[in-house]
Amino acid sequence: MNEWSEDYEEGLEAFLIWMKDAGYTPYTQKSYLVDVKQFLESLNGKKLESVKKLHVISFLTSVRERGVSDATRNRKHASINCFFKALIELELLLTNPAAGIKKSKTEINREPVYLDEGDLGRFLSSIDGKYKGRNLAVFLLMSYMGLRVGEVHTLNLSDYNVERHSLRVFGKGRKWRNVPIPEDVVPFLDLAIEERLNPWRSKEEAMFISQKGRRLSIRGIQQIAADTFDRFQKDVPAAQRRPYSSHKLRHSFATMLLRKGADLRTVQELLGHSSIQTTTVYTHITSREKEEAMSKLQVQI
Template sequence: MAHLTNIRKSGSGDGARNRSLPAIRLFFKVMIEFGRIELNPAIEVPKSKVEKNRVPVYIEQSNLGDLLQLVNSKYRTRDVTILALMSYCGLRVGEIHRLNLTDFNEQARQLAVLGKGRKWRYIPLPPTLIELLKQYLTERLQPRRSQESAFFISRLGRRISKRAIQDVAEKTFDSFKQTNLQYKDVTLSSHKLRHSFATNLFATGKVDLRTLQELLGHADISTTQIYTHVNDHAKKEAMMTIQPILPRNLHQYQ
């Protein structure tokens, strides 16, 4: 079905596709009950197989600076700030969209984020990001309505849309892949920046799983555990560099 195909093309995983499928089936079921259609076309659509414990796609810490440097748009400071909050704070597209002026507390040096399930989390901000947010606010576009509280404003003077946020990421990814060929065949999306934040942070070895869960706003720590497998992958790669030198003719000592 077209909608499920678009979910995959947008860079979302098979899990997101599988979560949409029951809602689509229910929609067509209701349509049948109202006599609008006779058959449910979604009944035979299978769920995608989700690979468990799959290492998430991410951008290495050393390459994130290259990505932000390549932002090239009329509203560059705004767009750099958007990508930086996803890359270095783990914000989702919807969280960027919902962000309000009052959510940035410069005095407390933190950002209040309204996440999934209407739950708030509070992210401490490093000095570099505080300065970036302050710089953006000096260039923030004039909203059409004086009472508009959105942190990020579109060129039309309204709260920036989720689609516009994704466009910022996608255009930057196109440029990034041209200069960073190791990512040429990697599927990158705005959500992969959230993966990059979590993966790079956990890989430092200075952050425990519980803290990472709080920063990401995961309701269940099992969701956060996917990032532990990055360390497993790194350990495997490290061990493969070892070339043991063993004694010859071991059988003569037996």
């Protein structure tokens, strides 16, 4: 541990214990700890009980000035807020200086990034390599069932109900949900399970196994997606390439459902959102749809 963080060792250890007890995934634990350590480093040894809201805002401002995205800035704020919330619950602190700080709102003005059905088909056709069957199943679960990267990572063989063609998914907030598997996806999932790599531990229950014989990691899924998106856009000039990522597959799923007439509440349930407000981010209106709507108007003079 770095010298600057020795005074914060108790708080960091308590925070990690709190996250484990609350059921946070190892990936989230790691991300939150990295964010919090960056913040603590900016305090220059100031005691936690002396930290004020100004110090948190100052850190977030410096993060923004370094050019990070609004989403990253908001995540760092969430990490710090969670850190102080944990220490209050564990009776190590009395106040949360990160509470009440507004999220960045500028990101809602950006053009939403997702793939329409045609692009999605071409993306799936770009999947290649020795583990094509496994990777295709992974991305079908994300693009045609709306699973998060972390949810695919945590899937076990026992979560697949073969008779009902459904998956039991462990999502955010430690909540389970059952998601029906589209008939067109079933054969690809069955094939991926049939071709499942041998895990190095005989009792490994993970549905998707890496080439090293371990549960396919979140970072591994993200890297496979990045490589596939690179092939998908290889003929597109660099300046015109879109910032696709694995999460955009889930985004594409929600957009497709809504465009096919699914109601917002159903999409909320399928995505595992606790609040329907979160689901409304997917209700984009494209230029084509606006033009079609306006074409229906007739001026009568």
